[in-house]
Amino acid sequence: MSATLAPAGVRIRPLGTAIGADIEGVDLARLDDTTFAAIERAWGEHLVLRFRAQTLTDVDLMNFSRRIGTLDRIPIRAAGVPMTADPRLAIAPEAVEYVAVISNVKLDGKAIGGLGNYESHWHTDMSYNDIPPMASALYAIEVPPSGGNTSFANMYAAFETLDAATRARIGGLTCIHDASRNSVGELRRGFADIADPSQTVGARHPIVRTHPVTNRKCLFLGRRRSAYIPELSLQDSEALLDHLWAHATAPRFCWTQVWQAGDLVMWDNRCTLHRRDEFDDSYQRIMHRTQMCGDRPY
Ligand code: OGA
Ligand code: MN
8 A cells, every 4th residue: 555645744554445544754742733734634534543653641642632622531440540659550640530541450459441351342432422522542552462453444434335225214213322331341330231222221323423524424333232223113223233233344344453552543433433352361451542522423
């Protein structure tokens, strides 16, 4: 794949044909406005951007993220530990509310962050909220030698390639996005374990959303488990959701990130899905994530 030359010597190298690009020649801790404008343009086109070999403090991560949008608060269960003997395990005190720790590391038997070493199923971040974050930026501090890869899927492409009958059918439909579990399936504090998807508690969003910046339509699926289309019977909802999910997560819409320490990957939650492989719990994986406020899907 050839690289395109952007202003200020920034190189944009697509990571395949479906989704994602490497941005080379950029230090995210020292970004000027011209370079950021090139990054934003590339993000609109590629949906997921990777920046390798970065050295970022939590404050650097927050400052870069603030250029993309207003920082959103972290989800429950991803709160980091402000002071530890090992600085690699700590989170800056000023980052506690805005930088989520995604890690399997335990200190004194207590997880320092969220998601453990488990597989996380296809999802988009915090779509169970009425106003889900538009973007997330995930920065790798320490990664295992293998496993824990993160895949991304292009929901514009998924929408555009749907059969015409399904596309017409879903135009006016909504979906309830389950708030009770995180992406590795853990039940959140304060939520009941509901077996019947028609009773699911969470935000209700259109299945087809219009991206507020590009004005393009895409599928907005959130997560499969406990999802429910309230305009349909449970049986019809299950069948349609199975059909949409099987289509949307086909490998031709996807790209998989194999992490190196120092990678920062940012993605657009409005028009992508992501999932993560499990990994060997005897290795440490430490990631810091920001999420940027979005608007109500329409
Ligand atoms: C996330 C997430 C994937 C990963 O941070 O939102 O899904 O690779 N993480 O840990
Ligand atoms: Mn996620």
